[in-house]
Amino acid sequence: MASSRYWSYLCRGLMVVLLLLAVGLSGCGKSGQAIIETDIGHDTSMPGAHLSREGVPPLDTQTAPSALNDTNAASISQQPMESGEHIHFSSTATLRLMRTPDGKAFVVRVDNVRDLYAVDMTIRFDATHWQVADADMQTSGIQIQLGEAPRPDFVAVNNVDNTKGLIRYIVTQLGDATAFNGSGTVAAILGQTLIPADIDISVEMVTLVNRNAQAIEVVVR
Secondary structure, three states, X not given: OHHXXXXXXXXHHHHHHHHHHHHHHHOHHHXXXXXXXXXOOOOOEOOOOOOOOOOOOOOOOOOHHHHOOOOOOOOOOOOOOOOOOOOOXXXXXXXXXXXXXXXXXXXXXXXXXXXXXXEEEEEEEOOOXXXXXXXXXXXXXXXXXXXXXXXXXXXXXXXXXXXXXXXXXXXXXXXXXXXXXXXEEEEEEEEOOOOOOOOOEEEEEEEEEOOOOOEEEEEEO
């Protein structure tokens, strides 16, 4: 019985991943699921956003690889909402690419999302002026740091190309656990050096999917 339930969970996750890959290859994510409103990469900072373990200062670029080896222990902290701000849901979620206050990383944050089960995301950056640091030294290649929206039970693609300036990230939850609701961190991008003030970086494509493999409308700001 347990084995049958496990394979059911795995099949659900794989179906979602295959859907995301199909959408990404066909280009549907650009027009159907994501509405790109503004070019992000210049004024992306947000006060209070930072990368840390609970009770530990923001990660230093030189110590980030070792601190991120234990991906289960590492987490991206969430800041409490400002007074008077309330969680609300609408038919459209919001995705933001924000610079951390220390200038060493970007955080990809989703807000006001309902029933988020999987994400497929492509980010482009100017590789001639900035390089991404590896968040998982135990895995070959260069990866960005996993977030919790959605919970990354199965990582289909997590790859950084520092030559082309391209990041591909596809993860999905597995099982019958509640899909992600509200606001949270999709992923974090650590830099090998401080981020230039005028760095050209943007979310080129993003597809959010619910547990029924249906697309969630999202606006990138």
